[in-house]
Amino acid sequence: MAWADPSSLAPMTATPSPPGRSVRPDRRPERSAGNAQGPRRQGPAPTIVLARATHAEGIRAIYNRAIETSTATFEMTPKSLPEQLEWIAEHSGAHPAVVAIDSHERVLGFGSLSPYRPRPAYSTTVENSVYVDETFQRRGIGRAILDELLRLAQAHGFHVVIARIAGDNDASVALHTACGFEMVGVEHEVGRKFGRWLDVVCMQHLF
Numbered sequence: 001m002a003w004a005d006p007s008s009l010a011p012m013t014a015t016p017s018p019p020g021r022s023v024r025p026d027r028r029p030e031r032s033a034g035n036a037q038g039p040r041r042q043g044p045a046p047t048i049v050l051a052r053a054t055h056a057e058g059i060r061a062i063y064n065r066a067i068e069t070s071t072a073t074f075e076m077t078p079k080s081l082p083e084q085l086e087w088i089a090e091h092s093g094a095h096p097a098v099v100a101i102d103s104h105e106r107v108l109g110f111g112s113l114s115p116y117r118p119r120p121a122y123s124t125t126v127e128n129s130v131y132v133d134e135t136f137q138r139r140g141i142g143r144a145i146l147d148e149l150l151r152l153a154q155a156h157g158f159h160v161v162i163a164r165i166a167g168d169n170d171a172s173v174a175l176h177t178a179c180g181f182e183m184v185g186v187e188h189e190v191g192r193k194f195g196r197w198l199d200v201v202c203m204q205h206l207f
Helices: 053-069 081-090 141-155 170-178
Strands: 047-050 097-101 107-115 125-132 160-166 182-193 196-206
Touching: 047 141, 053 081, 053 097, 053 107, 053 125, 097 141, 107 141, 125 141, 141 160, 141 170, 160 170, 170 182, 170 196
Parallel strands: 125 160
Antiparallel strands: 047 097, 097 107, 107 125, 160 196, 182 196
16 A cells, blocks of 8 residues: 655655666565566566656556555545655655666656654654556566665664555565565554455564
């Protein structure tokens, strides 16, 4: 699911991210806006880079598709381009957004780290989100994005990364488990979308 947009926390020192990193696809489950089935298709390795304004339309297309068709996000209203640009501007420094791009600079997926709660005592904890274009699911892109988010979270000095996942998103739970997350609980029927109640699975990764 998409993570909420809590207010900013106590400032932290950001560690600059290296230039775009190419990541080999693997065969582990990946978190995405949907639960694609069938064998994974291989393709060229994506490059993971920090999100820029030029990526806004690609990010928006993926996220709005998730809003309209899935429970990966509990958002209900599609985002405008100005809203997406504002989101990118907010996700910089210690709370970055990253994108997976191909050789043509096409956005295949994206992810972000967000403040977990507004109170200062939570400042060492962040919440992650990852989305992959439906066309490019099951190619290891979600895993590549989440691996990079975990690297950035540790480099920026965070202690815990939280994942809040819709209870019907088994692929996301599997991905986070493969990346070292542990389940810490389930919030029952805390969301409602498409006329049904939704659970939220809570997972966390400690450094």
